[in-house]
Amino acid sequence: MIHILVAAHAKVGVNILLGAEFILGQQERTHSIEYQVGDNLNLLKMQFQEVFDGLGEEDSLLIFIDLYGGSLCNVAASFMSKLSKRNAVRCECISGVNLPMVLYALENRDREECGLVDLKEECLNVGLGGIRDIKAEFRL
Template sequence: MIGILVVTHGDFGKQLIKSAELILGSQSHYETLGLFHGDNIDQFGERILEKIKSLDDGDGVLAFIDLYGGSPFNAITLNFKKLTAKHKLQCITGVNLPMILEAFSSRQFCQIEELKKCCLDVGKKGIKDITEQLNSIEMDVKTN
């Protein structure tokens, strides 16, 4: 099974998982890591590497990161060079709840590259301007 790793600032990742489990029920084969004020970035990077290795049972690890270019992002990208060829790691930034729900729901049926693509698609499609959506519905009602 593809391992899921959520790496964020603070407890954001832990709370995303709690929300996903509220919807889907209890999950397994995942880890969250939060970077907090005062944490040593090198030690944080080592913790990330340990989690990747422990989660990868041969199917790979899909890592979700909160912010492109932030410290969690930098810590995980530095670990790419430290992984051996046997470890399959794919990463997505801008994590949101639809992505996590998709990952948990589909990881048993997909290869890691396909799962990454699905999560990216679902994450992007979940971002909507509600005012625009409501106005579009009103226009459809008026024209029909």
């Protein structure tokens, strides 16, 4: 089963998940990590470790990060590197999280024909497609 993790600065991640639940209803297999002012990297690593420790052998994880190259991104990449070397939990990660891509992931993660890598690619497309120039779109 595919779990969804949204890791972001302050309360961005938890609020994206709350927004998704507002639209879709309560969701299971979702996780959020908040990186707050004053948090150190050890705490951040512990939060990621807790999520990974809660996954079963058959589970996989799609991580959404708010900012490419930041602490959250780097810690996620470090965990993904360790996991791939051990052939452990399958994991993919996308930076630049937005609500459309998380909605898509939640709505489609249980499709029988949708694997983790396919879901990641589809979420990337949906996320980019959700970024629009409203003035141009509405011809204002």
